[in-house]
Amino acid sequence: MDRHDTNGTLEEALERLHSSGPERLGRLTNHAPMVVEALAARGQAGAVHRWLDRYRHKLEDFPSPVAPVTDADWPQALGDPRRAADWIAYFTRALSDRPWREVLATWWPRLLPGMYGGSTHPVIRVGHAVRALEREENEPRLTELAHGLGYWAARHRPVSGIAPLPGAPSAAASLDAVVPLPDPRGGFPDRLAALRHLPRWADEVTDPGTARERLAELVRAATHRYASHGHGEPTMLVHAATAPNAVLRTLDSLPRALWVPSLHAAWTATAAVTAMYAPAAPVAYAPPARLTAGEVLERALAHGDEHVIKFTDTALDAGDERALAAAQRAVELSEPLG
Template sequence: MDTTGILDEALQRLHGSGPERLGRLTNHAPMAVEALAAHGQARSVHRWLDRYAHKLEDFPARAEPVTDANWPAALGDPRRLADWIGYFGREVADRPWREVLTRWWPRLLPGLYGGSTHPVIRVGHAVRTLLSGPPTAPRLAELAHGLGYWAARHRPLAPLAPLPGAERAGAALDAVPAIAARDGGFPARLERVTALPVWAGAVTRPREAHDRLTELVRAATHRYAAYGHGEETMLVHAATAPNAVLRALPALPHALWPPSLRAAWTASAAVTAMYAPAAPVVHAPRAVPTPEEVFERALAHGDEHVIKLTDTALDVGDAPALAAALRAMELSARPA
């Protein structure tokens, strides 16, 4: 837990900026600075933000307030980003944040795939902060920004045809077929995902759902070391999206854990279908440094996706996960 106040300062600094830039790209700064603070690097937060600042855009204009009566019509409308963030700002000011999260999680979960899964990842970082320390105003506002981003970019998938899967998460990811055409961005590719292997679909017990989700995060993180060369940035989300869901589980009722597992699996498998290469590349570093050293290397590298994958790798905590983080540093360009 960051007790320096630096994370709150950074979040306040960022809340004057929008959640996106250039019409579609995500503002990763809130997620990255939370990861830095969570791993004892609060002293580096403002310096990292200074380097990232040229990617920030002004907060978007408001159109019409979202209310309890009109929200269905605004769901999934990115033109209403500011309206949604304002709505959730009022919600977390008037109600306990866990109550707000519990009310909206099942409404938002079917649209986990919008915004290239970044909204749920931002929510996962915000929830971790609230679970680890006091619910300060900047941290509550960060949850509101994340939930508002998710609501505005809410995007469900069409029904998927079930394919044969496997018992273990790693084998199920290996069974994911690649989409036929690999051109276009995330939204265009997502439309081509029409069938995915079945994995953990019959899980109904909350504890089993938690354990299976933990297994999925581990498998997807390990897999990056061998498959990350297919698309070094987008394949990060095969691990970080389900990990965001996993981070949110302790704040949610147990009844929501099994459907959360299913949504997380679909997200991880869909990213795999869209970006994973046909063949792995053997990646075996001679020696894996300590977790602290790996995170320091991620900070020195500076790329936001490297920092976020390393953050997830430290959650997994084993040598293959740390090796995946090192692989991300090799594959990803350092920020200019």
Template sequence: MDATADTAADPTSDPAGDPTADPAGTLDEALQRLHTSGPERLGRLTNHAPMAVEALAAHGRSGAVHRWLDLYAPKLEEFPSPVEPVTGDNWREALGDPRRAADWIAYFGRQTGTGERPWRDVLAEWWPRLLPGMYGGSMHPVIRVGHAVRTLLASEPGDETEPRIAELAHGLGYWAARHHPVTGIAPLPQKPGTAAAALDAVEPITERDSGSFPARLGRVAGLPEWASGVTDPDEAHRALTDLVRAATHRYATHGHGEETMLVHASTAPNAVLRALPALPRTLWVPSLHAAWTASAAVTSMYAPDAPVAYTAPGTFAPEEVFERALAHGDEHVIKFADTALDVGDEQALTAALRAIEISEPLT
């Protein structure tokens, strides 16, 4: 798609959006609408709509939320049927069972919806349980949780709305159902100093031209031992920020390896970064290590044969780049542009424009 195309004529365009607020509660309406749908479709593909509409609302495009949802609606499926309630006694046997998605969502709905336990407490209890399995569902569950946490953190304490707390329950439930740890990845001896150098040192897997996400993940044999010596929470925060920036920048020259899947090299660690302020500081270091494994593994799984030079078709303000992502419509493009705006520099915006150019638009 031509990144310089006029977005004003696009039905999802919302050029008059207020970037500071969602006064009509549009996000809450959209989340309520989406909570009748399942977290997946076709038994394996993720429902991206909750993440995309949160990004639209966060960037002042609430007026486009329902129009975008109308375009995305054919990809939604009904909410799955429950199997057996998840409880404090049987949760371990239900962990990682995608058939139990409804059971897990109901469990976290009870945990967060009673008013007896603040959502932060539930998140802090379950984050270390779920973190080792953040690689299931192509890492979309943790990304969905990151979007939910960002919205809740933007609310005043005690003013978090029911749909937004319910969205966290849906995200955590999806994560628990798709919980999938990785094993057998050897730490490679090189220890690059920067995140960019570490990503450059990642070795591609064999047979990159075939296989599902889980199959490719199983072929990741080793990753550079980057940030393994980090023990201080503040240093972990800085390193994770560096990782998100480096992975976002890298997309501009490497995204053609797989234009959709490689966005997760930055959006997954960014979801973890967004959650850190809501988590105890003792969880920041293990969060960094898990996020590095996620970003590096995706880099290994979908690496192109060689980078290509890319020059942006112009210089654009952040809001203009996001408007172009909205006009394009693809859910991954919107979420990647959202992360690029978090990074905020010209290289990140260039990467977002590259994603718009090489990705198929939502029609």
């Protein structure tokens, strides 16, 4: 049994959630599976069902199927959000027939170019599911991976037509070099379609070990940056850190040959989110108190917002004082869960 969750609470929560769809209102993501995994992983299993009770008004029923996805016709169903139930059923079958790491290795390179759909939430959900499975493999956790991969396939959306701009040696400096959208309008899909330029960064990397190091650097830089730039859009800018961290968490479950393309896709996601939601100017930020990691997590849980909890989870992975300050900033900027 998972040492972080010794009473099966995560399994109970996932089973409770798998009758719900991956979205609500046709476009907003169901964050509950990701949050309950984060809470269980951080030793807060006792708070899982209380948090779910607060969030349940945001859940919708599981969508209706359209037609089965098959090995022969899956390319035609890729990126069709109406097929979410079909894709989840497809991955449920695949994971019952083959080891989960084998399924993940097959589908990761197919899905990775479209990690920008669903505001990057699908890859984040997969990252949480993989972390749970690395701790313990059981049916609810495998089902959660099927839901995450199915959501990703249904919301698969590549980006194209983006010209490279000069970057900088470090991730932080290259994020500073990102040019904000000149006229940001609409939601994530509209802004993503309007992107025309992003700076290069780490495109010379070919070694898997180096790719892992640079990806960790990117997560740290994006987490730190939130403290001074998060006011641009407090909810959406957390994804600049949580999306690459989901990729980083998945690397050890993937063949090393997939690590370099994973780094490049993660950089595009982080740079794109930065460009789409950049504030007019940064602010100097110092947290009101120096808190321990446990205290920061307690504040995020009391606040309750799903993005705050997930961003805090990523900040705890980074683990340094600047990352914890960024998590406190997220608490300050975001609306608490009602």
